[in-house]
Amino acid sequence: MQLVFDGHNDVLLRLWTHERDGADPVAEFLNGTTQGHIDAPRARKGGLAGGLCAIYIPSGDLVFADPDENGHYETPLAAPLDRLPSLGIATEMAAIALRLDKADAWRLCRSVKDIRKAMAEGIFAAVMHMEGCEAIGADLAALEVFHAAGLRSLGPVWSRHNVFGHGVPFAFPKNPDTAPGLTDAGFELVRECNRLGIMIDLSHITEKGFWDVAKTSDQPLVATHSNAHVLTPVARNLTDKQLDAIKECNGLVGLNYATAMLRADGRSDGETPLSDMIRHVNHLVDRVGIDCVALGSDFDGATIPDEIGDAAGNQKLIAALRDSGYGESDLKKLASENWLRILASAWREKDV
Incomplete structure (x- = not known):
């Protein structure tokens, strides 16, 4: 079994949502559930050894647009969020991450050495990620606090x-x-992340924002959960020009399992074949090289192919990649080693 370290999931959002309904997030993750995509039992079954776990503040006003007769759609952007309520929610999600760590339900990792140790011990290696920084004010004071907590x-x-x-x-x-x-505050955020050793994810930013980060950051460019725009032209996917920039700096792009970002017709439909995933991996590898492609599932945050289902089905993608011609050394890179390389680079670790 190829162990997988995954570049993006929203399990903290699911656990936080269920906690508000009275559930115990530690018990749900540790003992398993039939809901969502990730918990400890399903992760073990599918070889999901860890990943970047997002603190994400939901947009309650967002309603996804229905496709027109041509299959085209455009969902209006969600409204900006107020900082203080966002900070409260982000703090609650960070607290869940810390409680899971304290209960040995997962290991909250702050270094690649931590990740490797957790993977070797069979404990889910969680890295605290923040998807959208509404909880961090322009003064960046909260960034220091979240970094101390494990961000x-x-x-x-x-x-x-x-x-x-x-x-x-x-x-x-x-x-x-x-x-x-980027705004002026955004440029300062990038510089402060460089100072602290916090990896910067470009998956939801505009193309102009992508290039703003590229000219400012001293880290390799990373899109944790994005696919190839030339194959599926949704706004969230990366153009070949962006992919070329990722290759040039030895960065990384993580394959998003979201069906709307895989299918040629852009539809969110669980009846999406694994061949669509392979098609994107092949293009990404051809464009940026085998060392710059990994996995970024978007588990618990998107409609994924029914054939995978949840974290327990992760090895079906590995098997499909193997059947399409990827050897074991390349599969290890795609499944985990490329992520560990890029994290070590962003975190300025030498001994990994």
């Missing part, structure tokens, strides 16, 4: 605008050049 990766924006920059809408067909890029 090691963030995306400045989700698919909405905030004080740091602009996000792309959920739209098909659409290119990612939809709005301006």
